Amino acid sequence: TPHLQINDLRVAIDDKQILKGLNLEIKGGEVHAIMGPNGTGKSTLASSIMGHPKYTVTGGSVILDGEDVLDMEVDERARKGLFLAMQYPSEISGVTNADFLRSAINARQEEGKEISLIKFIRQMDKQMEALEMDSSFSQRYVNEGFSGGEKKRNEILQMSMIKPRIAILDEIDSGLDIDALKVVARGVNELRSPEMGVLMITHYQRLLNYIKPDFIHVMMQGRIVKSGGPELALKLEENGYDWIKEELGIQD
Ligand code: ADP
Ligand code: MG
Ligand code: MG
Numbered sequence: 020t021p022h023l024q025i026n027d028l029r030v031a032i033d034d035k036q037i038l039k040g041l042n043l044e045i046k047g048g049e050v051h052a053i054m055g056p057n058g059t060g061k062s063t064l065a066s067s068i069m070g071h072p073k074y075t076v077t078g079g080s081v082i083l084d085g086e087d088v089l090d091m092e093v094d095e096r097a098r099k100g101l102f103l104a105m106q107y108p109s110e111i112s113g114v115t116n117a118d119f120l121r122s123a124i125n126a127r128q129e130e131g132k133e134i135s136l137i138k139f140i141r142q143m144d145k146q147m148e149a150l151e152m153d154s155s156f157s158q159r160y161v162n163e164g165f166s167g168g169e170k171k172r173n174e175i176l177q178m179s180m181i182k183p184r185i186a187i188l189d190e191i192d193s194g195l196d197i198d199a200l201k202v203v204a205r206g207v208n209e210l211r212s213p214e215m216g217v218l219m220i221t222h223y224q225r226l227l228n229y230i231k232p233d234f235i236h237v238m239m240q241g242r243i244v245k246s247g248g249p250e251l252a253l254k255l256e257e258n259g260y261d262w263i264k265e266e267l268g269i270q271d
Contacts, residue, residue, distance in 0.1 A: 020047030100184030104174035204229030
C-alpha cells in the first residue's frame, strides 16, 4: 500500500522561507486533513510535494514508497502516483478533458498496457454521471470557461480516473455551494480505499462533515503545530486558532 513520508521539509519562495521543517506521514487508506489560517503555507506544501518549479526546496525529504521524489520532475512524480487537485486549477486551451485524462492515465501504464478507448469512455461516462457533470464536458477544453464548482468536480473526475496512490486536495471545498460540496465529497468518499492515501487541505471545518478524516493537523507559520483526531476540528470550529497560538506562544 502507498506510503508518503515528509521529513523536515523546508521550502522557500524567492528568498522567503515558507515551510520551516514540516513532518507528516500518510499511509494507504488514511485521510489526513490539514487546517490552518490563510497564508500559513498549505498550498506551498501541496505544490512542493508535486514539484512546482516556483518553490525552492531548501531542506528535508519527501519519500513516496521508499523513493525521494524531490529529485524527480513533475511528470515523473505523477507517474509514481502523486496527484494534486489544485486550489486554483488551470485552463488548458486546445486540449479536451477526454484527451487530457486519457494521456494522464496512459502515462501511468506500462508500454503496451494502455487503456482501450472503449473502456476509457465507459469509465469516464460513469464517473461524470456520478459527479453530476454534463456529458459535454468530456469534449470541452480542460477547465476553459468552467465555473468554480465545475473546476472542482473536474479535479475529482481526474482523481477518480487517474487513481493516484497519494491524492492531495487543496481547498476542494472552496467556492462550492452545499449541493456541489456533497457531490464532490461523495466522489472522494467513493474513492477511499487502502490503495490510496489522501491529504486534504481546508480552511473550513465544514468539509470535514462530509469527508471524515482519520487525522487532523493544524499548520501555522510553515509547520504542523498540532495533530489529533476528528475532535480537533470541532474544537477549532468552536474556538478558532487563537488558543493554539497562545498555547505555543506564537505572535502575529
Ligand atoms: P495558504 O495556502 O496556507 O493560504 P500559501 O502556501 O498559499 O498559504 O502561501 C504561503 C505564504 O507564501 C504566504 O505568505 C504568501 O503570501 C506567500 N506566497 C505565496 N505565493 C507567493 C509568490 N508567488 N511569491 C511570493 N510569496 C508568495
Ligand atoms: Mg490561501
Ligand atoms: Mg492555499
